[in-house]
Amino acid sequence: MALVLTEEQSMLRDSARGLISDKAPVSHLRHLRDTKDATGFSREFWKEFAEMGFAGLLVAEEFGGSGLGFVEAGVVMEEIGRTLMPSPFLSSAVLAASALSRGGSAAQKSEHLPRISSGALIAALAVDEGSKHRPLQTALKAVRSGNGFRLSGAKALVVDGHVADLFIVAARTAGSPGERDGVTLFLVDPKAKGLSTERTIMVDAHNAARIDFDQVEIDADHVLGEVDQGFALLEGVLNIGRGAVASEMVGLSEEVFSRTVTYLKERKQFGRAIGEFQALQHRAAQLYIDIEITRAAVLKALQALDGQFDKAAAAVAVAKARAGTTATRAVQEGVQMHGGMGMTDQFDIGFFMKRARVCEELFGDANYHADQLARMRSY
Incomplete structure (x- = not known):
């Protein structure tokens, strides 16, 4: 395949570039930093961004999205990189939408994907637990409890975790850190009892969070994909x-x-x-x-x-x-x-x-x- 964009992808790039450069130049990030904005991005602009269809690029049409591909998502990410635009596009529209689309049940997709596509729901992926990226070292424990699981442990560097309405959490239901088998993904409500979130403003003025889980109860219906086979x-x-x-x-x-x-x-x-x-x-x-x-x-x-x-x-x-x-x-x-x-x-x-x-x-x-x-x- 030729390493060039198609005409449609070029049009998408031009559309994204025009909107982002106009509404979210680098001065926008500087303003958010200097005013110590509590959210770290403009919810008003995020709403407009979603109305333009960008939040639903990777969501199937049946759930209100565009059903486009990863090249198109990359085109938008490249334009975001030009102005350092702070937004939940990566965490919610790319990572969470992909996780739900690829591993979610029919009920999970119907509940969450339309809201991600519209920009109404912000979801964040919680994977890393240390200072470096080591997904195989997942140690957060998920122990069976009644009709579900009980989560205990912590996650770090959860991008946009401080504003997330939904977490997708990698936890270990079996085995030991370093093993592929035994990792399970869970959909977790940030307001669940025993869960606490601490905002961490990164050196680049973007936002992440540290999440602590203290015996957080999760129903079996909130498992994303298969138990023990989520890696x-x-x-x-x-x-x-x-x-x-x-x-x-x-x-x-x-x-x-x-x-x-x-x-x-x-x-x-x-x-x-x-x-x-x-x-x-x-x-x-x-x-x-x-x-x-x-x-x-x-x-x-x-x-x-x-x-x-x-x-x-x-x-x-x-x-x-x-x-x-x-x-x-x-x-x-x-x-x-x-x-x-x-x-x-x-x-x-x-x-x-x-x-x-x-x-x-x-x-x-x-x-x-x-x-x-x-x-x-x-x-």
Whole structure:
């Protein structure tokens, strides 16, 4: 398949770019940070965003969505990366919608997917429990109790968990941390007795949460997928999230590159624009090449998720690892080429640098995915 967008996908990109750049530029994130906004994103804009159909991109038409694919979701994520737009799109419209669509019962889909599609319900995926992404190390306990389960433990770095109306929680119903078997996904009400949520504002001014479970009772009807066999479903959803975050990093990298090139043309030193110096031209050219190669790798991964989902893991690992290293290089070059001013809060480059660092960690950094790829290839 050609590594280019179709006409329809290009139109979707243009629509998303116009809306996001107009309503949620970087100054929007800066305002939310400076005012210490309690939500961390604009609910008014999220409503408008959902009315445009973006919240339902991955939801089937029968549940009020568009029934589009992961390439289309990646297109929107790339535009989000350009302006660092804070929103529940990743957590709710991508991760939660995918989990429910792929593993939910008919009743669960009918109850939750229409509300996710309309933007009325915000759902969040709770997986990690430590400082690094290690889904196999899931240790939160789910013990059988009556007609359901009792959850005990904690989750960290739950993106948008502080505003979620529904949690999708990975818990261990059997086995030990490190084993694939024994992981089960649960749909959990944030208001359930014994559950507490602590908002954690990340370094990039986006939001996550820490969730503590103290003997939280869950009915058997709230199991998502199969008991003890939820890791395959979880890994598939995480791969979708990895492709989405990689797309965001492509948009972030390209925006940083564009801003840096503009600065190289405007900033003068020794009577010349600094962009005339060959050393900086070489560095800019190399960054451009890196971004284009990464864009192709990410699009290939998204196409694999759409076409051969069960065989897409390797392509996704390459894309996430590559996107992380490219975004890191882009923001480092951007800050350095802006000189000392690049380190000040006056310039927006610092916002991109911080977001790139968070995106690198989300769902596994470059080292994690290099290791995963080596294991897939039996190295």
